[in-house]
Every structure is written in C-alpha cells, then in structure tokens.
Amino acid sequence: MANGSTSGPAGLTGRCFVHPVFDYLLIGGGLSLIVIPAVYLFGGPPVMADFAILPWFILLSNSAHFAASTVRLYTKPGSRETLPFLTMAFPIVTLGVLTLCIFEAEVVGRYVQLIYLSWSPYHYAAQAYGLAVMYCVRSGCELSSSQKKFLWWIALLPFLKVLLTGTSKHLASWHLPESLMWGDTDWRAWVNASTQILGVLAMALPLVLFGIIWRKNRGIAPLISLLVILTNGVWFVVFPLIDGFVWTTIFHGIQYLAIVMIFHVRDRMADSDNSHGVVYHVAWFYGMCVILGYALFNCLPFGYQLLGFGVAESVLLVIAAINIHHFIVDGYIWKLGRGDANRRVVDTAVIEPAIVASDA
C-alpha cells in the first residue's frame, strides 16, 4: 500500500489508517459534505425525512458511539492500572450524581442540560483537533508548538460560537433581571454579529494556518487534517444550531466509531495471544457498543421510571449523564503519551490488507 509506510513524506493525502477513501469519508467527515447537501437538495429542510428509521440510525451510530468510549476504556491495554479512578470508581460516582440530579430535576436539570449541550461542541472541537494533529504526526508533518496552539484555537471557534449563542439565549434569561434582558439596548444584535464573525473565522482561519504550515515547514500538512477541522466548522457554522447538533451528532458518531475501532483492532492484532482476525474484532467491539448503547439510552431511563421518576427527567438526565461521562472518559483514553498503547497505533502503518483478507 502506497501510504502504508511510516517513514518518508506522505504527500498531500497523508498517511491513512485504512484507505484514503475510508479515512477521508468517515474520519475526515467528507461523507457529511456529500450526504447533508443531498438531503437538503432532495429531501427539503427537515433533517430526517423518514422518522421511522431515525431511532435505528441513532442506536447504530449515536448511542453506539457513546458506549464506545466505555468499551474502549475497559478493553484498552493497561487502562485499569493507569486510570484506576476512571475504571473502578467513576461508574458508581456517575450513577450517584445522576440519581441526585433526577431527584432535583426541576432545579438542577437545566444546568445539567446546559453543561452537556455546551460541552458537546467543545468535545467535537477537541476531537477534530486531536485527529488533525494525529494525521500530521503520522504523515511526518512536524507542527511547531505555536502552530499547534493556533490550530487548537481555530478548532475551538465553532464551540465558542455555540457557547455564545447558548449563553445569550438561555443562561442570560435565567439570571439577568428582566429589565436588562428585554430593555432598550439591542445586545442581541451584537451577539449575532459576534457569532457570525466567529463563523467566518472558523471557515477561513484553517486555510490560513495550512498556508502558513506549507510556507514555513516547507512541507504540506495532510489534507485530511484540514478537512476534519473544516467539516466540524461546517456542521456548526453553516446550519442552524439545532440542525448543526443533529448533523454533528450523526457524523461525529460515525467518525468516532471508525477511529476507535481502528485503535481497538490494532491493539488486539498486536496482542501475542490473539487468534482472531480483523473482522472478528470489529464485530465484537461494535456489537458490544450497540448492546451497551441500547442498555444505556433505552433501558436505563425505564429503570428510573420504575423508581417513580417522570419520563422527561429520566430520559433527559440519563442522556445528559451519558454524554458527560463520555466526554470525561474521552479526555483520558485518547492520550498519546510515550508508552501509551495509542502512541503505538498512531506510529504504526496501515492494517495489512492480507490480515483483513484472511479474516473475511
């Protein structure tokens, strides 16, 4: 495979994990740039024309992706030793805090909801940044620390836009006096102008940065790094907030599942006791994610309803807790420190086609 080696320059395409088509469409988010315009063009503005399939789509993509971080946490080599609190105590801590929040849902519910809705775009931005840097590392494009810092802030722009919108719409209305909220000063126009500027910057600055890298580093960063930052921007900048959340949830889920399964399969294939092929490990990991996703999102709220809580707080706060748990776990399982299992995966070449073929 042309891009399978980890030494030498990788060119414009970069060094992909599986195949440029797979990496660019699923991990880079390129698929969203094809599917979303197609849906709008042929199906009109509603996000999902056929709502009958929406729950299945959510289970197989979104719920499975949330479960994937937990499945990865407990299957990643060495995580129980390096992350004792996260692996051992965090589940019961999460359940305890969730239960307390459900008890006081009318008081704290909206804050829990606000935390998770604000944290989501931060999480997506952080993932886009991480993937962009990872592809640079794999492709032999050394970014300076100032370039990394610049990339980080560029990746955060869509998050800042969403945060500003959400804060001005909701948090302000909960705490500002009515006279300030609805007075004569048209502060909403300023907020709208600021969010539009942030949106333009989120689309333009990645191009500027990649131009700088090209000129200063005398080598080009892989296009997939640019694509992953731009698509995250498109999801939140081009579409209205709610549509942005729906599209991001779907394509972030696909992106996440693709990359986490690559890491899982690489770890398993490197295990000296391994006796299975790639397809087995993919099926096992994805199967576990779907089962856990179903249990978390569809069974757990019924458990709280059995205890006498209402359907809204049971469903909404369970979803919020799963999100927050996922964001926290994710902050730890993707570390690329020296000696970490992830580092080995990033540094190694593509999955050998022969291994895939032997399993199929």
Add this chain to the structure above:
Amino acid sequence: MNDVPRSLRRSGPSSHLFRLGVLLFLLLTVGGIINSVFTYRRLPRLRVGYAADHQQLLETGTTGDTVSALRTAAAINFEDGFSQLQLVSTAYAAGDTDGIVLGLRGLLNHSPDDAELHGELAIVLLRTGRLEEALIHTRRAIALDPNVAGIYVTQGAIMLSLGRNQEAADSYRKALELNPDSEAARRALNFPLKNY
C-alpha cells in the same frame, strides 16, 4: 501492610466500588426492561426523547399530572421549543399560570423578537400582579411592532394598576387610534380615566 505495593492496596476497595457500580447499573437496566415488559408488553423500544410518552399522558393522564410532567420537561429541555409550546397550551387549558409563564419565557428565548409572545406574557404577568415585569414586555412588544392595538390596551391596564393614569389614558387613546372598535379602551377612557 506497608510491604504491599500501592496499586494492590488500592485495588481492594476500588474493585468493590466497581462491582457495586456495575451491580446498580444492572439492577436499573434489568428493572427498566421488566418495567417496559409489564407496562407495554414489550422490550424497551428505541425512543427519541419522550414526546410519545407525553402524547400518551396528554390523552390518558389527569390534567395535574400532565401539566407537572410538561413543566419538568420544559424546565430541563430549554432547547426544545415544542416542549415549551406543549406546556403553554396545556397550562392554559388547566389554568396553571406559573406553567404558562414558564412556557412563554421558554418560547421567548427561541423567538426573542416575537411581539405577540411578549404581549401574551405581559397579559399573564398583569393578571398575576407582576406589573413591572409586564410593563417591560409591553414596551418590548411595542418596540417590535408598534401597530397592534391590543398591546396598548394591555399597557393601559398596567399603567392604570400602577396608578399612572395619564400614561394609561395615552395608551388607551393610542389603542383607539389603531382600532376604533376597541371596547376595552373606550370603556377605560369613559370611566376611570374620564378626566385624563
């Protein structure tokens, strides 16, 4: 005890916590499955949110239970305009003023430039005696759409309640100017505000 490596010393209580966490999760999950099977005669369905459950509650539940459930949903799910709308209409039917205010405030966060919503909220606030807040919303409604007679009637009533009779009379006159058939404005100008 000190000879035991720290990681092993920690593993005892840690693994107990882990088992307890898993046990609780399993109890809640299995309980959820049993709940669904007994209630709906099927495994927990794949659901998106809780709209279907609330629809069922609207059709079969008592008004008090329904408004209470919708209030909780609207309080948590502030991003969902449909929740707020459902709360407003159900709370109107039940005469639950706090529910109406909560729902209208939620809707206003989605549509801050909707003069009609500001006007509606002002009326509800006026009825509950929250006059200063009501006045803020009438002013906002007038700033957004100054050609609606009804909002001047509301403003006149607020001013009257505040004892600001001259401003009340001015508001009612403006209402009559925009809608000469406004009975409320005519009555107010004929009796309590006759000398203004």
